[in-house]
Amino acid sequence: MPVPVRELELDLEAFEGPFDLLLALVLRDELDLGEVDVAGIVLAFLERLAEREELDLDACGEFLVLVAALLELKARALLTGEDGDLEDLDPAQAAEELARRLADYRRIKEAAAWLVDRLDEESDRYFRLGPAPLAPRVERRLAAQDPAELATALRALSAEPPAVSLAHLELRFPPVEQFLGRFRSLLARRTRFDFDTEVDGLTRVEQAVAFLALLELRKAGEIELSQASPFAPIRVRRNAETQTERTTTWTARSA
Amino acid sequence: MDRPLRLVAANPLDRLARTLEALLVVASQPLPVEELAEAAAEDAERVEMALGLLAERFQEGRSGIVLERVAGGWAFRASREAADACGRLFERPVERGLSQAAMETLAVVAYLGPCSRPEIARLRGVAADSVVAGLVERGLIAEAGREDGGAVRYRTTPLFERVFGLESLSVLPRLDDLGDAEDIRERLESLAEKRPA
Numbered sequence: 001m002p003v004p005v006r007e008l009e010l011d012l013e014a015f016e017g018p019f020d021l022l023l024a025l026v027l028r029d030e031l032d033l034g035e036v037d038v039a040g041i042v043l044a045f046l047e048r049l050a051e052r053e054e055l056d057l058d059a060c061g062e063f064l065v066l067v068a069a070l071l072e073l074k075a076r077a078l079l080t081g082e083d084g085d086l087e088d089l090d091p092a093q094a095a096e097e098l099a100r101r102l103a104d105y106r107r108i109k110e111a112a113a114w115l116v117d118r119l120d121e122e123s124d125r126y127f128r129l130g131p132a133p134l135a136p137r138v139e140r141r142l143a144a145q146d147p148a149e150l151a152t153a154l155r156a157l158s159a160e161p162p163a164v165s166l167a168h169l170e171l172r173f174p175p176v177e178q179f180l181g182r183f184r185s186l187l188a189r190r191t192r193f194d195f196d197t198e199v200d201g202l203t204r205v206e207q208a209v210a211f212l213a214l215l216e217l218r219k220a221g222e223i224e225l226s227q228a229s230p231f232a233p234i235r236v237r238r239n240a241e242t243q244t245e246r247t248t249t250w251t252a253r254s255a
Numbered sequence: 256m257d258r259p260l261r262l263v264a265a266n267p268l269d270r271l272a273r274t275l276e277a278l279l280v281v282a283s284q285p286l287p288v289e290e291l292a293e294a295a296a297e298d299a300e301r302v303e304m305a306l307g308l309l310a311e312r313f314q315e316g317r318s319g320i321v322l323e324r325v326a327g328g329w330a331f332r333a334s335r336e337a338a339d340a341c342g343r344l345f346e347r348p349v350e351r352g353l354s355q356a357a358m359e360t361l362a363v364v365a366y367l368g369p370c371s372r373p374e375i376a377r378l379r380g381v382a383a384d385s386v387v388a389g390l391v392e393r394g395l396i397a398e399a400g401r402e403d404g405g406a407v408r409y410r411t412t413p414l415f416e417r418v419f420g421l422e423s424l425s426v427l428p429r430l431d432d433l434g435d436a437e438d439i440r441e442r443l444e445s446l447a448e449k450r451p452a
Contacts, residue, residue: 126337
């Protein structure tokens with residue numbers, strides 16, 4: 001049974017899954033090749049290969065092609081983007097540039113190795129770490145204070161606040177009597193009048209109270225009301241027969 | 256006796272040394288000479304002298320506490336012979352499990368910093384994002400402004416110097432002395448020669 005190159009299971013830092021999927025992701029730009037450890041792929045393949053008794057040349061060939069393509073893509077990704085003129089370099093210059101970069105990386109690797117050694121040597125140095133157990137000194141300049149003053153200040157705060165006025169929320173109703181009197185004196189002079197013209201110019205609330213007065217007079221039988229149609233002017237006529245002198249303390253509020 | 260009588264009263268430098276000792280024992284990070292001088296209300300030169308006195312007194316083999324010059328200042332630490340005992344009680348979590356990638360990134364930042372993630376990635380040939388984030392979390396590197404392009408730059412922290420026992424970044428070996436650049440060039444050239452024309 002051949003080694004299935006494309007189904008080779010990979011367990012890398014940046015990717016976990018079959019080789020096939022990795023290639024697909026890279027080609028679709030969904031995985032940054034810079035993140036992929038190509039050496040890890042080679043190791044995984046070699047381990048798989050070692051599990052077999054015989055050398056599978058077909059699989060090796062296919063793998064070699066795929067990895068070479070990956071490496072080429074990765075190398076290109078490293079070289080472009082920084083200097084656009086790299087493509088113009090002749091092979092000798094490109095090799096020089098590559099050698100320079102490899103040397104740079106080599107030095108960094110050496111520096112890292114030096115740091116690792118250093119850490120090894122210094123790991124037996126124990127020291128205090130973490131947030132300072134003592135906060136840096138802050139200068140506080142406060143005059144001597146009298147506790148009684150604090151008490152006074154607090155007492156002022158504990159006093160009951162003045163009650164909030166709700167006056168602005170109240171509707172002010174004029175007394176109904178005011179309109180009763182007004183309409184009666186009007187009817188004393190005339191036998192009929194038009195309600196709408198009479199209350200014209202009053203506020204909405206006053207008009208409402210005036211209407212209540214009208215109803216009151218109607219109830220007492222002092223007047224007769226008529227209206228041609230809804231919203232048409234209300235006509236008021238004196239009822240001459242039953243005139244009563246009844247006074248009322250009826251107000252809108254008591255309704 | 257031809258030697259002059261030594262005064263029994265404390266030598267003023269000795270007194271300053273005791274003051275510095277006290278300051279260093281309450282500090283949780285290395286204190287630079289200037290800060291010590293300010294706190295002790297003394298001039299830097301005398302503070303240096305007194306520190307020399309202390310360094311002699313608190314040294315490996317003589318004391319369980321050792322005075323060391325580290326991360327641009329002075330700090331007390333445990334003596335190396337007590338390391339095993341300290342290790343049974345404490346960990347050094349900052350450097351626990353630092354990967355090869357982390358060490359290389361740390362080297363780039365220590366030598367070439369402040370530098371940005373793209374610069375680190377270019378040198379190492381591998382994206383540096385997660386490694387950089389890990390080092391920031393450990394407190395070994397920290398943000399240090401931005402490039403013109405807007406990429407955040409990083410530098411190593413005093414904690415890095417302290418963990419690695421560095422007096423300052425200048426005691427790192429010269430980058431040019433590390434790695435044999437010629438070696439690689441020669442290998443590439445010899446490869447090119449072997450290749451059939």
